[in-house]
Amino acid sequence: MSREPIGDINLEMLKEFSEAHGISGNEKEVSRVMKKWIEPYADEITYDNLGSLVALQKGDKDGVKVMIAGHMDEVGFMVCDIDKDGYIKMLPVGGWWGHVLPSQTLVVTTREGKRYQGVVGSSAPHGLPKDVKEKVIHPTKLFLDMGVESREEIYELGIQIGDMITPDTKFTVMNNPNYLMGKAWDDRLCAAMVVDVMRLLHKEKHSANLYGVGTVQEEVGLRGARTAANMLHPDVAIALDVTTSMDTPMDKGVNGIGKGVVLSVMDAGIIANKNFLHEMEKICKDLDLDINYDMMTVGGTDADNIHKAHDGVVTMTLSIPTRYMHSHRLIIHRKDYWQTVLLMAEFVRRVDRDLLNKLKDF
Incomplete structure (x- = not known):
């Protein structure tokens, strides 16, 4: 596999997206990062009432309304008690x-x-019974040690019930520069991809009205996708999300990082529009992009709503x-990012009323 960095990817943008802190319901910092990077390529920026960011890149007045969405929230915790x-x-x-x-820092x-x-x-392993050593501790049974003596010290810091807790992780370019590690790739990586699609298209004439959306509260029920879609009433939509990379000694399967585009056939909440799927296959072949497929029976994405x-x-x-999803450190590959950006940009260039009608024709 090549060690030359693949794609025109802004690592400073990815670093800012990854290192921003924002669990579900606390996405404001992330939305400000997304606004900073997407604003130069948007004609309008608005928000729905849950906080999802919507950047419009205008096409023709009667052009097809295309929504591409990546969610801004990450998995994390809230302070629920202080002893x-x-x-x-x-x-x-x-x-x-x-x-x-x-033993992880938060x-x-x-x-x-x-x-x-x-x-x-965490407990030291010395003398622990075998059944305790092999038991997975439920997250609600764990605790965060802040290095203080009392509840009063916590209050003096200004920490209260309901405050956000997130992984303490820095963005890292790995030993092969195509491998990037950070927190919150689920799904900040895809929010950044929305920015890059609009960057590629902003100086081009396209008939479609492109709505680049950073949704909120995906991890707790795909909530922002519902309100944003109802506000925009798009004609066609692409949800971007990560899937489990099955290429490690722990996870073995077909899909792995660095293989290019992955078309999702279905998940627990949606069966992809078949005509849309076939159109994306055609574009991949025209652009000489790699084609892979994903079929999940558990879990879903913003597409479900x-x-x-x-x-x-x-x-x-x-x-x-993505390797190590829903953890402190995830690894992704630049090839997958960049090929997917190229695919979406080309779809936006091509889509018109005739193609939309073709996609709707069952």
């Missing part, structure tokens, strides 16, 4: 596996925006393989 000794109990926001948490963000580092407590908006929206998901 007398200053240990913080955490409520998961999104899915966490207890195995990935002990950051608590106060309502005033101050940040404090803590470490998830978008395609049910109003009287139905022609919708599908494009998937980006």
Whole structure:
């Protein structure tokens, strides 16, 4: 596999997206990052009432309305209790596996925006019974050690019940520069891809009205996708999200990072519009992009709610393989990012009323 960096990708943008802190319901910091990077390519920027960001790049007055969406929220925690000794109990926001948490550092963000580092407590292995060593501790049974003596010290820091807790992770270019590691790739990576699609197209004439959307609260029920789609009433939509990379000693399967475009055939909440799927296959062949497929029986994406908006929206998901999803550090590949951006940009160039009618023709 090539060690030459693939694609015209702004690493500073990816770093800012990855390192921003924003669990479901707390996406404001992330939306400001997205606004900063997408504003030069948008004619209008608006928000729905949940906080999803919508950037419009205008086409023809009667042009097809295309929505591409990546969600801005990340999995994390909320402060749910503070005991007398200053240990913080955490409520998961999104899915966490207890195995990935002990001894990891997390950051608590106060309502005033101050940040404090803590470490998830763990037991030393010496003398632990075998059944305890092999047991996965549920996240709600763990605690965050802030290095203080009492509850009063926690309050003095300004930490309160309901404050956001997120992984303490820095963006890293790996030893092969095509491999990028960071937190919140689920789904900040895809929010950044929305920016890049609009960047590629902003100096071109296209008939479609392109809505680049950063949705909120995906990890707790695809909520922002519903309100954004109902506000925009798009003709056609692409949801961008990550999928599990099955190329490690722990996970073995077909899809892995660095293989290019992944077309999602279905997941637990949507069956992709077949004509749309076939059109994307055609574009991939025309552009000499790699084609892979994803079929999930558990979990879903923003597409699950978008395609049910109003009287139905022609919708599908494009998937980006990611190692170690829903953990502190995820790894992705530049090839998958860039080929997917090229695919979406070309679709926007091509889509018109005739193609939309073709996609709708069952």
